[in-house]
Amino acid sequence: MTARSILQIFDQYEKTRLNFVKTVAELALRPTNIPTLHEAKVLELLKPLLRDVCKQIQQCATIALGRIVQHDIGIAKQFAQTDILKLFLLNLPKENKHQKSSILFVLRSVCKHDAELADFVVKSGALPSIISCLEDFEPSVQESAAWVIGYIARHNAGLAQNCVEAGCVPLLIICLQSPYLTLKQIAASALCDIAKHSIDLAQNIVDAGAIPYLAKNLGNLDEKLKRQVLAALSACAKHSSELAEVVVEAEVFPSVFMHMAHTCPHVRKNAAALTRDVVKHTLELTQLIVNTGGIGALMEVVNEDTSEARIPCITALGYIAGHSEQLAMSVIGCKAITVLGTILNEIKNENVLSVTAWTLGQIGKHSPEHSKAIASANLFPRLIQLYSTDDSSEDLKFKCKLALKLCLQKCLLVSALEPLLYDAPPNILKYVLGQYSKILFHFPSRVERTRKRHTTPTNIDSLRWRTPPPTAAAAQILYKTNNKNVAARRTMRRTKSSTSSNSEKLYINSNSLSVCGEKLKISCQSKRVIGSKKQHRIEIEGSVSAKSEEEVEEQKNKKQTIELKKCVPLCEDVVTRQVRKIRETVQVDDFERLLIGLTGATGCTRKGSSALEALGQVYEEFFGAYYEVLHEVVKNRKMSSIT
Template structure:
């Protein structure tokens, strides 16, 4: 047999391996093929190809494994039991950028399903190798590594701590400063996944300087990036007064209010969550919104502030009190009644008033509205007095001396209406001679 014939055997073998992994990777991208591939023993056939002498075969084998592991937790478990992870981890340090992206994809696909599978990825030593990939020159490798680290961290505090202990956080903060949009998004998402579990983990992210860089991206035109930015800032703010104040000190509120008019519904939702998380811990969020409501010249920003205040005030009596004490209710009423105000501002102001009033039991904040509110708002104001006065003797005395009870007698009501019932409930709290 000639040398050429001998070499031809090897060429045919290489072609067959190449065709096999490419076909399997293609088949694995379609859910209807997964069970058949699994029953055919595809995992045990792909594993040795991760060590193939031909780089493209290695990469395509890893891609196929990632697609299989991504499909369900049974296949991800099979990848773990097949002892494939150590080989991938080893290759992350040794191979080229194409292989590193594919290997990180497999690790992410395994980690996403459950804390137990994510722990298997950690136990394989993958976290340290993925962190090294965050320092690669190629943005695609960084992106794949950041994505995998985020999927590990999202499950629980212990797994997030493992990611933090590996030194990932400062590198993820560097990644959000890179020019590539997709890398910014995924790095911000990973930071959010780390922050969400505990104040200590959130503080680690803050100490790495994340807030300032996240704040700079609030007005980025990319909606997906803005969602991740607001999510990360919310996860930081939710834990404590100190963390919420650090976010506020980044002077984010003018930009945040602008984003409440964003056409992307998820951006608006994430903005509202951020505002609520800040308002839970510090009145500064409410103060900033109150300033915007009274000082911003543009109706659309006032409307956004009104909407946000309504979202805060609707939660609990404590939240509504914080909003009411910022002197927001008269300002909302002015916006609602202003003839030249936009329809959007009037609608949102009216809705915010209703949301806040239905929870507010801070009567001294409500009393000015007795004199100024139109009937459709007055109904809600009087309703709150009718809830509190029967059970609070001090409030009853103050209501007489402040002239509130006198004002109630001046309200014209239709017999049988809700407003008439509220007025009767209040009058019944007092002796007849005081009412007269």
């Protein structure tokens, strides 16, 4: 056999090996072929080919291995248990540019799955070799190295810190200045993956001088580069006001607002996210964004865009409105309430509904005028509906409750509050009743005007409670009073209070008080003597048959003694302390807490209906008729302070 024939055999063997690895690499492009290749023990077959004398076979085998590993985390973990990775890292600095790119592709395929595999690559000593490739003069090698850095850093702050300590940030900034577009894209993405984790990592990038180069690349026409640059700027600005100021000083605004109208939805989303991450910090930064036309740009996206860019835009509006009353009025002036109301009523996406409800709460929390804008749009019933629906997520329910709490605590619009008496759940109804207490005390003329404007009787003076779940003790008290009884109680209180100068007396006469579903005709009278430390009794008269008002007046005029049928003894210290706190409180949360404390007081010898009757009495005093007495107390205090 001649030498030519012998060489021909080796040449045929080499071609066969090359054909095999090329075929495996092509098969690995389809994820459906990976299980079959794994069953054929492809890793064991490729392992000797990675050390082949032919460089082309080495490169094709490496590419095939990378494609197989990136599709299956199980194969990636199996690969990590072999010594192939050490072989790659040992030969990486000495390989040619094609083999370097192939090896870096394998490392990227392993690191992309989870933090555990990425940490394994880092602990294997791969970062120095990757950094050396990042310094290579070949753009393709630099791209592959920057890509591996990004895939390692994106998992957690610890891995990102390892990349920073290895010295990758200055090299990535140099890549941003490269004329190669793909290298710029990957470098910006890697910087974003590092900066997003913590303020320290973002500060490292800012201190290295990356912000000006990122801002400069924002003017590039490539939409993918725009997207990555905006994401990197947002990752730096979101951590603190100081970093946000550095981003603003790079003069990226109002160019960012123009990118909100870009044709690419990802560019619009990242531009809105950058605006959101700037305005959330301080009033000064927010005022700067507003002065450069930020609200108008955000409203255009909210009005016309239905993609993911809508969520950061709505959130940015909430941050702007939450800083001050003036900025909230600016948001209202741009007709944001109408647009947000349309979204709240028509959109089914819970993420959009959550941020919309939160933004409405930020707008209406400042003053009655802001809350009136929310109430006039009739958004309270929709928020209550979303809060009460079982299909709503916990986050959506929390955002709706928060928005209702913030807006209702400032709302003085009676026409918006009245429907909530019937539809609101107990933990929302307490805020409605708290606003009624403020309106009845501070704005009695407004109540009278509202009553005269309607042909049917309103429920301002007659609050009807629904029976809630038995766990809500405070909400089990059901009571009804009509306008005539309220007027009679007020007249009686004026008469009684004018005859007493050294003591305060609270009288309650309710002809229809319903406790836990059982109607009782009761007449309650509680006395409190200032400075007395003797035991008091809250005396409740109850009878099965109802007495008419004429009989009550007759008994009053003749000064007949009322026979006591029921007595609820309470400790004097408990009653005196709680009633005093109730008289001084103006917050409905504090009032509810005091009432619960009164019901569960250790001085109550009879729990159940007796305690609930006592609680009903205090509710009736506070919400029905106590305000004129409180007004006199405040007036006397002012007079005494003047003198």
